Amino acid sequence: MDRWLFAKPAGGWKSKRRFVVGAGLCGARGYLTRPMFWTEEVAERAGAGPHIINDSKTPSGRVHVGALRGVLIHDAIFRTLKERGVEVRYLFGVDDYDPVDEIPKGEDSHFGQHIGKPLCNTPAPCGAEGDMAEFYIREFWQVFDELGVKVERYRMRDIYRAGKFDAEIDMILRNADKVRAVYKEVSGAVRPEHWLPFQVICEQCGCIATTEVSDYDGSTVAYSCLTSRMVNPKLGLGKGCGHEGRISPFGGNGKLPWKLEWVAKWKQFPVTIEGAGKDHSTRGGSRDVSAACYKAIYGADEPLRVPYEFFLVGGAKMSSSKGIGASARDMANLLPPEMLRFLMMRTKPNSPVNFDTHEEGIVKLFNEFDRAHTRYFAKQATPDEAMTYRLACLREPQPYKPANIQLATALVQMPHLDARAEMAKRLGTLTPADEGHLDERLASAREWVANFAAEEEKTRLQETLPARAAELTHVQRAFLHALADSLPEKWEDDAIQSRVFEVARMTPIEQPQAFKALYRVFLDREAGPKAGNLLAFLDRTFVEKRCREMVFDVAEFWQQSASTPEALAKWLEKEKDNIAGETSDIATHGTWVAKDIIYTFKDGKRVRKRLLSGGTALV
RNA sequence: GGGUCGGUAGCUCAAUGGUAGAGCAGCGCCCUUUUAAGGCGUUGGUUGCGAGUUCGAGUCUCGCCCGACCCA
Numbered sequence A: 001m002d003r004w005l006f007a008k009p010a011g012g013w014k015s016k017r018r019f020v021v022g023a024g025l026c027g028a029r030g031y032l033t034r035p036m037f038w039t040e041e042v043a044e045r046a047g048a049g050p051h052i053i054n055d056s057k058t059p060s061g062r063v064h065v066g067a068l069r070g071v072l073i074h075d076a077i078f079r080t081l082k083e084r085g086v087e088v089r090y091l092f093g094v095d096d097y098d099p100v101d102e103i104p105k106g107e108d109s110h111f112g113q114h115i116g117k118p119l120c121n122t123p124a125p126c127g128a129e130g131d132m133a134e135f136y137i138r139e140f141w142q143v144f145d146e147l148g149v150k151v152e153r154y155r156m157r158d159i160y161r162a163g164k165f166d167a168e169i170d171m172i173l174r175n176a177d178k179v180r181a182v183y184k185e186v187s188g189a190v191r192p193e194h195w196l197p198f199q200v201i202c203e204q205c206g207c208i209a210t211t212e213v214s215d216y217d218g219s220t221v222a223y224s225c226l227t228s229r230m231v232n233p234k235l236g237l238g239k240g241c242g243h244e245g246r247i248s249p250f251g252g253n254g255k256l257p258w259k260l261e262w263v264a265k266w267k268q269f270p271v272t273i274e275g276a277g278k279d280h281s282t283r284g285g286s287r288d289v290s291a292a293c294y295k296a297i298y299g300a301d302e303p304l305r306v307p308y309e310f311f312l313v314g315g316a317k318m319s320s321s322k323g324i325g326a327s328a329r330d331m332a333n334l335l336p337p338e339m340l341r342f343l344m345m346r347t348k349p350n351s352p353v354n355f356d357t358h359e360e361g362i363v364k365l366f367n368e369f370d371r372a373h374t375r376y377f378a379k380q381a382t383p384d385e386a387m388t389y390r391l392a393c394l395r396e397p398q399p400y401k402p403a404n405i406q407l408a409t410a411l412v413q414m415p416h417l418d419a420r421a422e423m424a425k426r427l428g429t430l431t432p433a434d435e436g437h438l439d440e441r442l443a444s445a446r447e448w449v450a451n452f453a454a455e456e457e458k459t460r461l462q463e464t465l466p467a468r469a470a471e472l473t474h475v476q477r478a479f480l481h482a483l484a485d486s487l488p489e490k491w492e493d494d495a496i497q498s499r500v501f502e503v504a505r506m507t508p509i510e511q512p513q514a515f516k517a518l519y520r521v522f523l524d525r526e527a528g529p530k531a532g533n534l535l536a537f538l539d540r541t542f543v544e545k546r547c548r549e550m551v552f553d554v555a556e557f558w559q560q561s562a563s564t565p566e567a568l569a570k571w572l573e574k575e576k577d578n579i580a581g582e583t584s585d586i587a588t589h590g591t592w593v594a595k596d597i598i599y600t601f602k603d604g605k606r607v608r609k610r611l612l613s614g615g616t617a618l619v
Numbered sequence B: 001g002g003g004u005c006g007g008u009a010g011c012u013c014a015a016u017g018g019u020a021g022a023g024c025a026g027c028g029c030c031c032u033u034u035u036a037a038g039g040c041g042u043u044g045g046u047u048g049c050g051a052g053u054u055c056g057a058g059u060c061u062c063g064c065c066c067g068a069c070c071c072a
Helices: A038-046 A067-083 A108-114 A132-147 A156-161 A166-174 A176-187 A258-268 A286-298 A328-334 A337-345 A359-377 A383-392 A405-411 A419-427 A432-451 A467-471 A474-485 A493-506 A511-523 A531-536 A540-547 A554-561 A565-578
Strands: A019-025 A031-035 A051-057 A088-094 A152-155 A211-214 A221-225 A230-232 A237-239 A244-247 A311-314 A353-356 A579-589 A592-601 A606-614
Touching: A038 A067, A038 A383, A051 A067, A051 A258, A067 A088, A067 A132, A067 A328, A067 A337, A067 A383, A088 A132, A088 A156, A132 A328, A132 A337, A152 A156, A166 A176, A166 A258, A166 A286, A176 A286, A258 A286, A328 A337, A328 A432, A337 A353, A337 A359, A337 A383, A353 A359, A359 A383, A359 A405, A359 A432, A405 A419, A405 A432, A419 A432, A467 A511, A474 A493, A474 A511, A474 A540, A474 A554, A493 A511, A493 A531, A493 A606, A511 A531, A511 A540, A554 A579, A554 A592, A554 A606, A565 A579, A565 A592, A565 A606
Parallel strands: A051 A088, A088 A152, A311 A353
Antiparallel strands: A019 A031, A211 A221, A221 A244, A230 A237, A579 A592, A592 A606
């Protein structure tokens, strides 16, 4: 469908969607326009700038794959603004002053004693160096690098300790009454009169989640570490120590609750664009609270909102106890960076992205990306498609020959095959870009097979004849016997491949049926890699034995393979110029009489045709 | 319980109140010693259900059902 439309005249028709105004007038009906890509809409709403985009992550465990949605949405907006010549920065913060409130899987003994403390004051697990926050954010930063997401990184511990939020902390504490009013009005949460929006780190036990602060005098606050508060009631952990004291709220002695932390960031940096996931973005949610506080305290408008839906990954291993596939790192191992970006770019922020790691989902994603790539370089892409593709690429798009993912996953499962060589053979002459792409694609294929493929999706050589071989027709069984009878002396892929075709013509059997029979008895699948390759690396006697395992009935076989005289005549008419000669012989089986005619083509090929009579009298 | 968003072909999703579309899957045909490849064609819909507004509703309004999320 043509995406170029005539926009209705301004003021005439109502329009929900924004349009890009194209070049000049086009007739009397309106301007030549096209619908905006979602990043362009955001850029348009954002205005001239300069802009500061902000996003952040609390590294309380391995960073979940869903966190990439916001990261990449912000990156796409960042790149679009830059392309438009707008001055823009992209900041990304580590919320490492947040408390430990949950325990990462399997780390109970290590983190149990630290629950309630700031992440950056908690040692890393597994005896690793550094603190918990650094430990978990490190692999997330690595993914940023691989995805080509270039952000200005900051850590909340540095911000607080350097006193960069001191002015905001002071302002917010002085306006605590406004904060309480907003909480009550916007989200219905009632806070006690003495409550102040701040949490200090308890000087006695080091917890930050258990303290309650009151009485700000301009330089210090009073606090108590509540024994009545449990950071994680489910686990029964993180009780306060009962300590009471007075301390300065500045210089890293404590932090703002994160709804106010947002306010401080917006004010200090200052942030002009910050999206948030749907969990924060609903009415009366945390984003509304933060925005209202910002307005109440500073009289300022919140940064541009970009509410976005979730990024959900389902599939084979996701629900397994191993937990592979749930983290950003795991997903980056499976999907090349462009693919992961593509997944996010093509879906508008307000729609959820559901990605399935089952074979079908993987194949579909890769093939769609390859089609986008091909269309882009063939200049057949629509404006939206081109934009999606360009934003998916890490740098200026480079041409290369796409390597089919389905073939790649098949080949890497054949231990006796050189998958790379097989793929390369099919692609033809390779440029360095082709080679790089091919290696990347094979790595994805191997990762999928190793960590994501369900058992039934894997290609496995069948040690014994699979049960479903019973579904083979008698022609297919006869074909396998005939193949066993005439396996080539030279046990090489080309010779075997040729022989398969020849035996198929001489059985006779339709080619697809012949190949399906082979894949069934050896792999228990409908299809597979090139048959010659597959067989060449198996033991010859094993192949011969397997091919003879299914018995067939001659009468059934003949009936399934016979031509009608009409069909034969039609075929002869078509092929007569290519046929050099023919021989025939008669065979009988019970009351059936088969006349087999073998036609020899001018190029040496031989084809058997079978005419059948009799049989009916006895049946 | 209150709120937000969504429900369109088998699947994933488009569609400015103006003829409901695309990709994939499926099906059919063609080609082929590239057999998990290639080419061409094509089926498929009570737009969750029911009312209303309108010349006209997938789109707007109301009610209900289902799902996700937020708040309590």
